Amino acid sequence: MLRRLRTKIDEPEDAAVTESVLEDVSERATVGHPPVVAEGDVVIVGEKYPNISHEVVRAGHELQNRYGRFRLGSLIGKPVGRRWKSEFEKAGKGACFVNVLAPTPELWTVALQHRTQVVYSHDIALITAHLELNAGSVVLEAGTGSCSMTFALARTVAPHGTVLSFDVDEERVRSAQQEIKLLKLDHVVKVEHRNVVTRGFPESVVQHSVDAVFLDLPDPNNVIREAAHRLKPNGALACFSPCVEQVQLSLQEIRGSGLFYDVRTVTNTTRQYLTEAERFPVPDLGIDNQIRRGGTCAMAASNATTGGAGKTDHDEARAYAAISDDEHADPEMSVPAVGRKRPRGKEASRAVSNDTTDVTVALPLEYPTVPLNSRPHRDMKGHTSYLTFAYRIPYLGTEENTATVS
Amino acid sequence: MASGADGTDSVVRDGDYVVFHTSDDRWNFAQVKRGNRVSLNSKRLKVDAVIGCEWGSVFSLGRNKAELIREIETVSFDTELHQLSEELHTVSNGAEARDENEGAEAEIDEELEVVREDRHDEAGKVSLKSADLIELAVRSNVNFEGKSLHARKKFIMRKHARLLLRVRILKPTGRTLCNVYCDRNPHGILGMRLDTFSLVLTLANVRADGHYMVMDHALGLLVGSVAQRMRGHGKVFSVFQGSTPACVEMIRSFNLSAEETNSIRHVPIHFLPSVFQDAPDDDLPLNFATARRDPGSATDQEQRSDVKRARLLDGSHPSRLTGRPTARRMKYWLRAGCESLIIAARHDALPLVHAMLPFLASSGNLVVFGNNFQPMAELQYALSCTRSFARIQLHETSLVHHQVLPGRSHPKMSELASGGYVLSATKLTAS
Structure with a gap:
C-alpha cells in the first residue's frame, strides 16, 4: 500500500511538457490524484467517530453495518478519501454513508484487531523521533504484538530500509505476517517466530549493523546487551515497558553495560479536545444586573467575530441554541449551529440519515460566528508505558572491558 | 539517523554543523570550521579537535577552558557518573542536612581547579579521572559527611558540572x-x-x-x-x-x-x-518577487523583460533564478x-x-x-x-x-x- 498510495506520474522535462500532458494533469488535479482502490487492497472504513475498522476490498463481498449494506466491489477503481453511500437503503432511513480512507499507521492503530496492548500514535511518534529513523534505516523489533508499531516503523524506513520483527507467540506471528502481506509491506518487514530473550537475535543480523532496536517485551533487560552488540555507533535503543520495575531492571542493565549514553525515561500522555458551538445558560437572578455583550472587552478585540453587541446572554443563548451531544459526538458531523438545535439520541441518527444529501456537500472554510467551547474527551490514553531511550557509544573496542563495569 | 561505522558520514567534516550536548544537559549547535570558536556554557572554545572525530565522541575542556579535547570513552561517561553517584549514596548515614558554607565550597573549587590544571599531560589531556576529582572534592568538604542523601547528590552533581564538564558531539537531526x-x-x-x-x-x-x-x-x-x-x-x-x-x-x-x-x-x-x-x-x-518595481516606461520594461526571458530560457542569464x-x-x-x-x-x-x-x-x-x-x-x-x-x-x-x-x-x-x-x-x- 505504501508504494501505491501515490500514483506515479512520469515527470516530464520542462521543455517537453505539452499542452495535452497539462490537460491530463489538470483533470486529475483539482484534489490531487488520490490513490485508486484495487482488488485486494485494504481500506479504512470510518463510521461515527471514533469507530473505525478496516476492510479488504473483494469484488462480490459486502460490508454490512448499522448504516446499511455496502458492496466492496464498488470501491474498485475509485479513489479513497470520500464518503461511501450505502447502496441498499435502510427502510425509512434513506441512504447512509461511511468514510473510505487510505490506510495509514495512525488509522491502522485504531482499526486493528488487538492481540496485545498496542503502541498508540503519540508514543509511536516519540519513539520514531528518538530512534531517528528515516527512509533506509534498519530496525529490530522484539515483540511484534498487534503490528501497530511494526506498520509505523515500516512506513518510516520504506522503501530501502528493513524492519525485522520477532515475537514469541506463533499465532501472533502468523496473524502479523498475514496483515503485513495485506498491507503490501512484505518487501520491508520480516516477522519471525523467535524468543529473543533465550536465543538472541539471529546470526544473520551481524554486529553493529542496525540503526535502532525497539523492545516491547516483558523482560527487555535480558536483551539489552544483545541489542548493544547489534547496534551501530550512535544507534538508538527504545524500551516500551508498562511497569516501573521493568524500567529499573532495564536501566540497571543499560547503565551496567557501559555501552549507552543519554539514557532517558519518559512518559507521554495525550488528551484530545472536542469543540462545539455552545453558550451556557445565564441564570435569571431576578435583579437588574444583566451584563451586556459588546462592551469594552468586545471593542478591545478588534477581530472579535462573535458579534451579539447589544444583546443579552439570554437572547444569544436562545439564538445559538447549541448543545452537547454525548461525548463521542462526531466532530465531522457538526453543523453550524446558528438558529438550529442539534437533535439527540435516536432523533440524531435519523436526522443524519435523512440529511445525507446535505451532509455530503462541502461548505467553504470560514471563521466561526458562534461562541465556541472546548472540553477534553471523556476518555484519554493515560499511562500507556514508560519509554526508555539510550544511544550506543561509538566505541566498538573489546566489549569484555566494558562488561566489567557491571 | 545513526551514523554508520564505515560510512563517510561517520565522522565530522570541516564545515559540518554539530550539536553539542553537555553533561549538565545543555544543548547548542554550531558550524565547525578550522580556527573557529564556538560558544558553549559561556565559554568560547576552539573546536578544531572535533573535525575528523566520530559522531557521538566525548570531549572535555582543555587548558584554561579554551578548547575541546577528545576523551576516549571505552565505558559510557554517563555510566561512570551514575555509578559514582550511587556509590557515594550508599555510604551515606542519612544524617540531616546542615547549612552549606558556600564560601568554603568556592575555595575548594579553586583548589581543585589548580589540581586539575596540574594534571594535564603533555598533550593537554586531563589525566585525572572524574572519580578521583569528585573524591577530592568530597574529602575537601568537611560538611559532606553531615549532609543528607539528597544534599550529597546535589553536591556531587554540582562538582561534576563545574569541574568535569563533558561535551558530546551529535548529528543535527x-x-x-x-x-x-x-x-x-x-x-x-x-x-x-x-x-x-x-x-x-x-x-x-x-x-x-x-x-x-x-x-x-x-x-x-x-x-x-x-x-x-x-x-x-x-x-x-x-x-x-x-x-x-x-x-x-x-x-x-x-x-x-x-x-x-x-x-x-x-x-x-x-x-x-x-x-x-x-x-x-x-x-x-x-519568480519569488511579489511585484515588479521597475520605474521605466512600459515599452522599456517589456523589452527588458523579453531579453531576460530569452536569456533565462537558453540558460545564459547569470541570475540565481536559473537554478x-x-x-x-x-x-x-x-x-x-x-x-x-x-x-x-x-x-x-x-x-x-x-x-x-x-x-x-x-x-x-x-x-x-x-x-x-x-x-x-x-x-x-x-x-x-x-x-x-x-x-x-x-x-x-x-x-x-x-x-x-x-x-x-x-x-x-x-x-x-x-x-x-x-x-x-x-x-x-x-x-
Whole structure:
C-alpha cells in the first residue's frame, strides 16, 4: 500500500511538457490524484467517530453495518478519501454513508484487531523521533504484538530500509505476517517466530549493523546487551515497558553495560479536545444586573467575530441554541449551529440519515460566528508505558572491558 | 539517523554543523570550521579537535577552558557518573542536612581547579579521572559527611558540572535540533516540544516518495526534518510569505545531502492561486518577487523583460533564478496534490489552511501546530463545518521525564508546561 498510495506520474522535462500532458494533469488535479482502490487492497472504513475498522476490498463481498449494506466491489477503481453511500437503503432511513480512507499507521492503530496492548500514535511518534529513523534505516523489533508499531516503523524506513520483527507467540506471528502481506509491506518487514530473550537475535543480523532496536517485551533487560552488540555507533535503543520495575531492571542493565549514553525515561500522555458551538445558560437572578455583550472587552478585540453587541446572554443563548451531544459526538458531523438545535439520541441518527444529501456537500472554510467551547474527551490514553531511550557509544573496542563495569 | 561505522558520514567534516550536548544537559549547535570558536556554557572554545572525530565522541575542556579535547570513552561517561553517584549514596548515614558554607565550597573549587590544571599531560589531556576529582572534592568538604542523601547528590552533581564538564558531539537531526531550541530559544520554534514536534511528523504520515506542503515558522525545523526523514525520496514544498524563502540557514544546519536539499522546493504563497491557470511566463524559472518595481516606461520594461526571458530560457542569464524549477514544473507538481499539509505558523492558521487546502490530496492529512488553544479550537470547529474532513482531532500531549532508581523513582519536578497543540484532520472529497 505504501508504494501505491501515490500514483506515479512520469515527470516530464520542462521543455517537453505539452499542452495535452497539462490537460491530463489538470483533470486529475483539482484534489490531487488520490490513490485508486484495487482488488485486494485494504481500506479504512470510518463510521461515527471514533469507530473505525478496516476492510479488504473483494469484488462480490459486502460490508454490512448499522448504516446499511455496502458492496466492496464498488470501491474498485475509485479513489479513497470520500464518503461511501450505502447502496441498499435502510427502510425509512434513506441512504447512509461511511468514510473510505487510505490506510495509514495512525488509522491502522485504531482499526486493528488487538492481540496485545498496542503502541498508540503519540508514543509511536516519540519513539520514531528518538530512534531517528528515516527512509533506509534498519530496525529490530522484539515483540511484534498487534503490528501497530511494526506498520509505523515500516512506513518510516520504506522503501530501502528493513524492519525485522520477532515475537514469541506463533499465532501472533502468523496473524502479523498475514496483515503485513495485506498491507503490501512484505518487501520491508520480516516477522519471525523467535524468543529473543533465550536465543538472541539471529546470526544473520551481524554486529553493529542496525540503526535502532525497539523492545516491547516483558523482560527487555535480558536483551539489552544483545541489542548493544547489534547496534551501530550512535544507534538508538527504545524500551516500551508498562511497569516501573521493568524500567529499573532495564536501566540497571543499560547503565551496567557501559555501552549507552543519554539514557532517558519518559512518559507521554495525550488528551484530545472536542469543540462545539455552545453558550451556557445565564441564570435569571431576578435583579437588574444583566451584563451586556459588546462592551469594552468586545471593542478591545478588534477581530472579535462573535458579534451579539447589544444583546443579552439570554437572547444569544436562545439564538445559538447549541448543545452537547454525548461525548463521542462526531466532530465531522457538526453543523453550524446558528438558529438550529442539534437533535439527540435516536432523533440524531435519523436526522443524519435523512440529511445525507446535505451532509455530503462541502461548505467553504470560514471563521466561526458562534461562541465556541472546548472540553477534553471523556476518555484519554493515560499511562500507556514508560519509554526508555539510550544511544550506543561509538566505541566498538573489546566489549569484555566494558562488561566489567557491571 | 545513526551514523554508520564505515560510512563517510561517520565522522565530522570541516564545515559540518554539530550539536553539542553537555553533561549538565545543555544543548547548542554550531558550524565547525578550522580556527573557529564556538560558544558553549559561556565559554568560547576552539573546536578544531572535533573535525575528523566520530559522531557521538566525548570531549572535555582543555587548558584554561579554551578548547575541546577528545576523551576516549571505552565505558559510557554517563555510566561512570551514575555509578559514582550511587556509590557515594550508599555510604551515606542519612544524617540531616546542615547549612552549606558556600564560601568554603568556592575555595575548594579553586583548589581543585589548580589540581586539575596540574594534571594535564603533555598533550593537554586531563589525566585525572572524574572519580578521583569528585573524591577530592568530597574529602575537601568537611560538611559532606553531615549532609543528607539528597544534599550529597546535589553536591556531587554540582562538582561534576563545574569541574568535569563533558561535551558530546551529535548529528543535527530533528530530535537534537528540537532539543537545542527547546533549551536555548523555545520561542523560535513556537514552543514546540519534542513530543509535539514528533506528533506533527507522525500525523503527517511522513515517508519516502511523499509530497508534503509545509508552512514552517519554526525556523525550518519541520521542513528540514521532513526532508531528512525522506532522505531525498519525495518532495517538500516549503511555502513562504514575501519574496525570500524563510529558514534556509536552519535547513542548512541539518547537514542535508544534495538529494535531500534538492527535495526541498520553496514556493511563495502568492504563487498558489495561479497554480491551476497557465500563464505565458510558465517556462521561466519560478519568480519569488511579489511585484515588479521597475520605474521605466512600459515599452522599456517589456523589452527588458523579453531579453531576460530569452536569456533565462537558453540558460545564459547569470541570475540565481536559473537554478530554480520553472513555474510550469512547479504547477505540475502542485497540481498532483500533496499527501499532507503541515502548518506551524505564528499567524492565525485559518487563512493559511484556506490557501493551501486545494493542494491537499484526497485522504491526505492536514496537520496544524499552534501554541495557543483558542485559535486551534476555532479552526477545529471551522473544519468540522466544511464537511470536508474526517477524524478532526485536537491533541495535547504532555511529556514527563522520570528518575528511575531503586526505591527512589519519581517524575521530575520541573518540566515545560506546554508543548503546544496539534490539530489533525483527513480530507474528504465529494463522491
